[in-house]
Amino acid sequence: MRIIVCVKQVPDTNEIKINPETGTLIRDGVPSILNPDDANALEAALAIKDSCPDTTTVTAITMGPPQAKEMLKDCIAMGADEAILLSDRALGGSDTWATSNALASGIKQIGSYDLIFAGRQAIDGDTAQVGPQIAEKLNLPQVTYVRSLKLNDDCLTVERALENGYEIIDVKMPCLLTTIKELNTPRYKTVQGIMDSESADISVWNADDIGVDKHTVGLKASPTNVFKSFTPKPKGAGVYVSGGSPKEKVQILLSALEEKHVI
Amino acid sequence: MKDFQDYKNVWIFAEQRDLELMGVAKELLGEGYRLSRGLSGDSKVCAVIMGYGVSNLIDEAYAYGADIVYTMDHPLLKNYTTDAYAKVLSEAIKSYKPEIVLFGATHIGRDLAPRVAARLNTGLTADCTRLDVNTSDYMDYLEKNTTASLNGLDRNDTSTMLKQTRPAFGGNLMATIITPNSRPQMSTVRPGVMAKLERDDSHKGIHINVAVNLEDDDIRVKVRDVIIEAKKIVSLTDAKIICSGGRGVGSKEGFKLMEEFAETVGGMVGASRGAVDSGWIDQSRQVGQTGTTVKPKIYFACGISGAIQHLAGMQESDIIIAINKDPDCPMMKIADYALEGDLKQVIPEIIEQWKSN
Amino acid sequence: MGDYVMNDMQKRIRQLCREFSLNELIPTSKEYDIEGRLNEDAYRKAVEIGFTKIAWGKEYGGLGLDTVTQVMVTEELSYGDAGFANVMVASSLAARPVLMAGTEEQKQFMADIVIHGGKAAFCLTEANAGSDAGAIRTSAKKTEDGYIINGSKCFITNGPEAEVYIVFAMTDNSKGVKGISAFLVPGDTPGVGHGAHEDKVGIRQSSASDVIFQDVKVPFSALLGKEGEGFKIAMKTLDIARIDCAAAAVGIAQRAIDLSVKYAKERKTFGKPIAKLQAIQFMIADMEIQTEAARALVRQAAELKDMGQINSKICACAKAFAGDTAVRVATDAVQIYGGYGYIRDYPVEKLMRDAKIFQIFDGTNQIQRVVIAGNMLK
Numbered sequence: 001m002r003i004i005v006c007v008k009q010v011p012d013t014n015e016i017k018i019n020p021e022t023g024t025l026i027r028d029g030v031p032s033i034l035n036p037d038d039a040n041a042l043e044a045a046l047a048i049k050d051s052c053p054d055t056t057t058v059t060a061i062t063m064g065p066p067q068a069k070e071m072l073k074d075c076i077a078m079g080a081d082e083a084i085l086l087s088d089r090a091l092g093g094s095d096t097w098a099t100s101n102a103l104a105s106g107i108k109q110i111g112s113y114d115l116i117f118a119g120r121q122a123i124d125g126d127t128a129q130v131g132p133q134i135a136e137k138l139n140l141p142q143v144t145y146v147r148s149l150k151l152n153d154d155c156l157t158v159e160r161a162l163e164n165g166y167e168i169i170d171v172k173m174p175c176l177l178t179t180i181k182e183l184n185t186p187r188y189k190t191v192q193g194i195m196d197s198e199s200a201d202i203s204v205w206n207a208d209d210i211g212v213d214k215h216t217v218g219l220k221a222s223p224t225n226v227f228k229s230f231t232p233k234p235k236g237a238g239v240y241v242s243g244g245s246p247k248e249k250v251q252i253l254l255s256a257l258e259e260k261h262v263i
Numbered sequence: 264m265k266d267f268q269d270y271k272n273v274w275i276f277a278e279q280r281d282l283e284l285m286g287v288a289k290e291l292l293g294e295g296y297r298l299s300r301g302l303s304g305d306s307k308v309c310a311v312i313m314g315y316g317v318s319n320l321i322d323e324a325y326a327y328g329a330d331i332v333y334t335m336d337h338p339l340l341k342n343y344t345t346d347a348y349a350k351v352l353s354e355a356i357k358s359y360k361p362e363i364v365l366f367g368a369t370h371i372g373r374d375l376a377p378r379v380a381a382r383l384n385t386g387l388t389a390d391c392t393r394l395d396v397n398t399s400d401y402m403d404y405l406e407k408n409t410t411a412s413l414n415g416l417d418r419n420d421t422s423t424m425l426k427q428t429r430p431a432f433g434g435n436l437m438a439t440i441i442t443p444n445s446r447p448q449m450s451t452v453r454p455g456v457m458a459k460l461e462r463d464d465s466h467k468g469i470h471i472n473v474a475v476n477l478e479d480d481d482i483r484v485k486v487r488d489v490i491i492e493a494k495k496i497v498s499l500t501d502a503k504i505i506c507s508g509g510r511g512v513g514s515k516e517g518f519k520l521m522e523e524f525a526e527t528v529g530g531m532v533g534a535s536r537g538a539v540d541s542g543w544i545d546q547s548r549q550v551g552q553t554g555t556t557v558k559p560k561i562y563f564a565c566g567i568s569g570a571i572q573h574l575a576g577m578q579e580s581d582i583i584i585a586i587n588k589d590p591d592c593p594m595m596k597i598a599d600y601a602l603e604g605d606l607k608q609v610i611p612e613i614i615e616q617w618k619s620n
Numbered sequence: 621m622g623d624y625v626m627n628d629m630q631k632r633i634r635q636l637c638r639e640f641s642l643n644e645l646i647p648t649s650k651e652y653d654i655e656g657r658l659n660e661d662a663y664r665k666a667v668e669i670g671f672t673k674i675a676w677g678k679e680y681g682g683l684g685l686d687t688v689t690q691v692m693v694t695e696e697l698s699y700g701d702a703g704f705a706n707v708m709v710a711s712s713l714a715a716r717p718v719l720m721a722g723t724e725e726q727k728q729f730m731a732d733i734v735i736h737g738g739k740a741a742f743c744l745t746e747a748n749a750g751s752d753a754g755a756i757r758t759s760a761k762k763t764e765d766g767y768i769i770n771g772s773k774c775f776i777t778n779g780p781e782a783e784v785y786i787v788f789a790m791t792d793n794s795k796g797v798k799g800i801s802a803f804l805v806p807g808d809t810p811g812v813g814h815g816a817h818e819d820k821v822g823i824r825q826s827s828a829s830d831v832i833f834q835d836v837k838v839p840f841s842a843l844l845g846k847e848g849e850g851f852k853i854a855m856k857t858l859d860i861a862r863i864d865c866a867a868a869a870v871g872i873a874q875r876a877i878d879l880s881v882k883y884a885k886e887r888k889t890f891g892k893p894i895a896k897l898q899a900i901q902f903m904i905a906d907m908e909i910q911t912e913a914a915r916a917l918v919r920q921a922a923e924l925k926d927m928g929q930i931n932s933k934i935c936a937c938a939k940a941f942a943g944d945t946a947v948r949v950a951t952d953a954v955q956i957y958g959g960y961g962y963i964r965d966y967p968v969e970k971l972m973r974d975a976k977i978f979q980i981f982d983g984t985n986q987i988q989r990v991v992i993a994g995n996m997l998k
Contacts, residue, residue: 004360010357011435013351013432013435016432016433016435017435018320031532036455039355052380073632074632077632085576091443095386096383096389096467097376097380097381097384097386098389100381104448110533123432123433124431124432125389126390126430126431126433127377127389127390127430128373128377128389128391129376129377129380129387129389131377132345132374132378132381133377133378133381135378135408136377136378136381136382140316141346141483141484141485142345142378143345144370144373144375145370146372157487160370161370162370162371162489163369163370164491164493165489165490165491166489166490166492167342167486167488167489167490168486168487168488168490169484169485169486169487170484170485170490171449171483171484171485172483172489175484178594187602187667188636188639188640188665188668189632189636189669190668190669190670190681190685191633191636191670191671191673191674191685192631192668192670194629194632194636195488195629195683195685197631198628198629200549202313221443222386223384223385223386223445224386224387224388224440224441224442225440225442226438226439226440226444227426227438227439227440227441228405228411228438228439229431229436229437229438229439230409230410230411230412230436230437230438231406231409231435231436231437232408232409232410232434232437233408233409233410238583238595238596238597238598238599238600238601239599239600239601240601240603241591241600241602241603242590242603242604243599243603246604246605246608246609246612247612247616249602249603249604249609249612250602250609250612250613250616251616253600253602254613254616254617254620256600257526257582257600260560261455261456263561536965550967552966553965571886571887571960572960572965575886
C-alpha cells in the first residue's frame, strides 16, 4: 500500500512576534516546525506502516522553499520512507487553490497511491482548504476532521468529528483524509532516524517536473490576493463597572459583552 | 478586468442539522442582508437550504432576512456528504451565478466550501471575522479597530469588491483578502461573529425549489451513523469559559455557587491557590504557576486578588472579567471588565440574566 | 540552548532532546521529585528514541556517535531533569570499565542491557572509602571455580534496580590499591542485595542505595581485565565519566538561566520589570559567563577524548568548574526569584538541590583539585 502525506513547514506561531508599527511578522529567530496537524497525519500513515511494514510505503510531500527540506528530513527521521519537495519560483505566492494544483500535480507524478493524508489545517493560515482541494483536483472522496480510523481491506471506517459529536463513515480507497490532533499522538523522531535522514535522498521537483500548467500556480494565478495586512489595536484599559445595584452592574457587563460579540 | 455583470446576489449556505437551521446560518443571513444592500442595484440575500424535507425551514429563513430561499430537497441530501452537497451546490452556483457565497466555518462548511471553490476555480477565504463591500465602511472599521494605514483607500470609491478580513498566525496578524478575477467571491465565516437580524415572522420572500440531479453512485462514502454527544469539558485547558474562584468565595458552599455559575455559562470551574489550600476545591482545578496554565475565551476571576503566581497561569485569556470587592487589587487592574461588588450578590445576578437571555 | 559549535545532525539531535525534555520531563518534574521516583514512562520513551545508545559502537548495537554528541544529549536531558539524566549517566559510567578492560563477550553482555534501557551500577564507594577509594574492604576470594565476593557498597546510583553491577573488590590485601580487581556481577546472582532507597536532597528521580554482597559466587569470566587492575580501571573510568557528569551540571545551569531570564522580564517591582535593574542584569550576565565557560570546558574535554587523548586534568577542570557553576547559578536563580524562589511552587529551588550533588559525586570537587594540582606539580 502506498500512502502519501501532505505536510507543511510553518513558523512556530507561539514564538511569533509582530512589529506593531509596520504590522509585519518578525520572523528572525522563529523556529520552523512540522505543522502540528500534519504530524498527526504522518503518525496515522506510520501507524498503518507499523502494522504491515513490508508492504507499505509512506511518502511525504510538501511545496515550499528549499529550506523545507529540513522538515522533510524530520519526516524521514520519524519513519517516512521517502520525501518530495516541490520547489520552484513559479510556485511562489500560491494561495490555497494554486497550492492544491501544484500538490495534486506532484501526487499524480508520484503515480499510484491508495491513501492520502493531510493535516486538517496549518497554524500559519488556518484555512483547512488545501486538503479538500487536492481531493477535488484528484477526483477523490474526502473525509475531513478524522479523529479515529480503522482499515479493513480496501475500505476505511473513520470517525469524523463534528462540533457536537461525530459521524461514522465508510470510505473506499483511494481517498483523502484530513486529520486532527485527537486522532493520535505523533511519535518522536529517533536518533537513528535523524542519522539516516541526513543522508536520505530527498527529491526536489520543479514545475516542469510535475507537468503543472504554469497558469494555474503561483501568485499571479491565485484567485485570492492579500489586499491589506495589519495588526489589531492593542487592548485598551479595562472597563470599570462600580456604581448601581448588582442587577444594574451585571446588565452593563452583559450588554457590553454582547456588543463586542463575546457572548 | 473581467466583466462580472452576470453575477448577482449574496448566497448564504444555510446549514441545517436535523432540520434545524444552525445559528451561524441566521448570522450569515443578517450579514448577507447588510452586504446585499451595499451592492449595486437590486441585489438580494438568498438562503440556500439543502437536505431532505426542509420546507419547514423556508419561513424561518425569511424571518431572519432572506429575500429568496433556494431549496434543494432530496433523500440523498438527508445526511451531509461532501460528494452530494458539492455536486448540487456547484451546479446551482453555475446556473444562478451569485456574486458572493458565504458559508459558516463549521466542520461542514469548512469541508464543503473548499471543494466547491476548487470545482468552480474561484477563490475562497477561510474563517472571516469581517466582511465589507463598501469602502467607506471598511475604512471606518480599520480606523477604529486596527493599526492599519488607510493609504491607497478612497472614501468615494464606489467599487463593491468583497473585502474579507480574517485573523492569521494565531490571531497575531489580520489580513484582508480579495478575489479580484473570479466569481463568485466565497468566504467561510466564523460562527458567533456576525449579528443576526431581529426575527421578523412577517417578512416573506420568494421560494425557488431547485431540481436535484443525484444518483447513489455520486456519493462515494457511506455515513453509517451520526452520533451526538454532549461535550463534557474534562480539562481546564480545553474550556472556552472558566469561572475561577479565590479566597473571596469563602467556603466549600461558595464553590457550589461557582459550579452553578459555570454550568449556566457553559464553562468549567477553576480556582486560585488560596481556595485550593483552604480545601474548598480539588487541586486539579488550580490555575496558575503551580496549577494549569489556561487561555480561555472568557476568564471570570471571582474573589481572586491576582497574586503573580495566579496571573502567570491566566493572563493570556482573551477576555478577563474580574469580580471583586477590592477595586485596587491587581486582578481588577488587568481585567478587561472589572466589576466592583460582592460576588455572592453579583454571581446569582449573572446566572439569572444569562438564563433569561 | 547553549551555543556549541555543531554540525546539522548534532543540531537536530539536540533539538530532539530539547523537545523531549520540554514535553516529557519538565511538566512532571516536580511531581517525580517530590515522590522521589523515576518517570518510567519517559524513560521508556527515551530508550525508544535511542538516548541510551548514543556513544555505543555500532558493533554492539549502538549508534557509534562521538563524545561531543553524547555530552550534548546529557546536557539537554539534565536541562529537563538532572535526576532523570543521572539514571542514564550512571549506567554508562558502569559500562565504561567493561568497554575499557572487558572481553568481547563481556562488552556485548553489557551493551545488551544498557542499550535496551536496563540499568547498571558502578560499585566503588564504601562507607569508609569515598575519596580514598584505595581503602575499600570488599573482598573477592579466589576459589577453584571463581571468586567469592563479600562486602558492602554505599551511595550506589541505580543500586536498587541495576541488572548488572560492576564491583571493585580486594583480591590481594597485601598489595594496597594494586590488590583491587573489577568484576562484572549480574544483578540476579545469589547473594546480591541492596539497602533502602536513600532519601536524597536532589536528583531524586535517580535512586541510590547500599549494595550488599554476601558470599556472592562468580566465575572466573566475571573478572574484568586482570587481577590487580581494578584501581587503574576505576580511575580511568572516572576521568571519562567526569565529562558526562560536567555536562549534566551545565544542563542545570542553563535551565536556571532560562528561568531567570523569563522571570526577570515578568516580575515587576517599583513599577518596572526587574530585568531593567542593573543588579539583576549583572547577575544574569555572570550566570551566562560561567555557564558558557563551563560548557566550553566540557566541549574541550569531550573533543580530546574523541581524538583519543583523554586528559585527566581537563576532565577534572570541567567537572569541578561545571559543578561549582551549577551550584552558583542555581543559587543565583533562587535569589532572582526572591521569596518565590524558596518555595516548591516554583522550579528553581529544585535546581539548587539538584546542583549540589555535582560538587560531591564522581569525585568531590576537592578531589578534582587534587587531581589538577597533581597533574601540574608532578
